[in-house]
Amino acid sequence: MTNLSPLDGTKLAAKGIYNYITKRPLIVSFEVTLSCNCNCRHCDLGGRIKDEKQLKPDDYGRLTGLLRPPVAQLSGGEPLLRKDIVDVVKAIKGANRAPYLILVTNGALLNEGNYIQLHEAGVNQLSVSLDFPDERHDGFRRHRGLYRHLDETIPKLAQFGYGDIIMNTAITRANLGEVLSLAEKAKDWGVSISYSAYTPLRTNDNSYAINTPEDLAILHKTIYELIELAKRTNHITNSKAVFLDTIKFFEQGYVPNCKAGIRFFVVMPDGAFVPCSLHRNKYSTQKEMIQNFSRTNQCGGCYVAIRSYSDRSLWALLKDAPTLAKHVFARRATNT
Numbered sequence: 168m169t170n171l172s173p174l175d176g177t178k179l180a181a182k183g184i185y186n187y188i189t190k191r192p193l194i195v196s197f198e199v200t201l202s203c204n205c206n207c208r209h210c211d212l213g214g215r216i217k218d219e220k221q222l223k224p225d226d227y228g229r230l231t232g233l234l235r236p237p238v239a240q241l242s243g244g245e246p247l248l249r250k251d252i253v254d255v256v257k258a259i260k261g262a263n264r265a266p267y268l269i270l271v272t273n274g275a276l277l278n279e280g281n282y283i284q285l286h287e288a289g290v291n292q293l294s295v296s297l298d299f300p301d302e303r304h305d306g307f308r309r310h311r312g313l314y315r316h317l318d319e320t321i322p323k324l325a326q327f328g329y330g331d332i333i334m335n336t337a338i339t340r341a342n343l344g345e346v347l348s349l350a351e352k353a354k355d356w357g358v359s360i361s362y363s364a365y366t367p368l369r370t371n372d373n374s375y376a377i378n379t380p381e382d383l384a385i386l387h388k389t390i391y392e393l394i395e396l397a398k399r400t401n402h403i404t405n406s407k408a409v410f411l412d413t414i415k416f417f418e419q420g421y422v423p424n425c426k427a428g429i430r431f432f433v434v435m436p437d438g439a440f441v442p443c444s445l446h447r448n449k450y451s452t453q454k455e456m457i458q459n460f461s462r463t464n465q466c467g468g469c470y471v472a473i474r475s476y477s478d479r480s481l482w483a484l485l486k487d488a489p490t491l492a493k494h495v496f497a498r499r500a501t502n503t
Contacts, residue, residue: 182266187430192431194238197230197239197255200436201243205275209375216244220436230438236266239259239269256268256288260288264289268291269293270292271335291331292331295334296308307341322355333359334359343377350402354400359402359403361405362405369444394407409476425466427446430477430478
């Protein structure tokens with residue numbers, strides 16, 4: 168996490184512990200639209216949705232007050248397609264500037280103007296997708312010119328010194344050989360990077376899964392190199408524990424004991440609750456979702472970022488806190 172003062176970081180941690188103990192959500196992801204201006208090879212979304220039913224900004228403020236998550240995420244689809252996205256941010260942050268707010272974007276519509284607007288409205292972290300450190304990114308996202316746009320835009324935005332941009336990379340069989348180069352690219356751009364694991368649950372496409380002995384050997388070597396690199400730099404945000412569990416996920420093909428619907432869940436554009444973006448059975452309340460999904464959930468088929476952090480035990484979260492604090496406050500010192 169970025170862009171937090173020590174006091175705000177302490178408050179966030181305290182709220183997270185409270186929600187953990189009282190079984191309230193740690194993260195709520197608001198999918199503000201399912202429309203997208205990319206058609207990514209590892210995703211089941213893509214293209215515009217005509218006449219999509221969407222919540223209004225005030226609805227997001229009401230839901231945030233009801234659910235009270237310490238962390239909220241705006242995602243899609245592509246959230247920057249919504250012309251009222253700044254108003255959505257303001258409504259979620261409310262008068263007390265809570266919760267910690269992450270906006271996930273492919274970056275195609277990102278520019279200096281909306282970056283400043285989003286920052287001033289209260290976005291704490293901008294998570295920008297990056298699959299390759301060159302124009303191969305365009306082919307993977309099926310969006311011509313996207314990498315060039317990011318290469319021109321991200322370094323300029325980083326110069327504002329807010330320290331709030333994190334590149335987000337899903338590790339796939341296609342980009343396994345570029346994982347370290349992606350870390351170097353993020354460093355060159357003056358931003359951070361976070362890694363998650365590809366899952367075929369979205370598209371049923373196993374060709375991007377890492378499961379052969381040869382690929383797993385490369386993954387193992389690469390992850391340990393990232394762990395060593397993270398000891399010497401502040402721009403890699405994953406903890407060692409999350410990196411090691413990423414290896415386990417690819418080796419086993421699953422991670423058990425998913426807490427979707429309890430520790431984290433998704434609010435769809437129409438306001439319905441779903442356990443996660445991979446299981447879209449709709450519910451009207453979290454209680455109903457827990458009763459009909461979470462209590463019997465046996466799915467372990469992903470290890471995406473939202474799960475890798477919120478699914479951990481309280482002890483594991485507390486153990487990771489020093490790594491988080493080191494990253495947050497070092498980035499602030501660098502950019503202030």
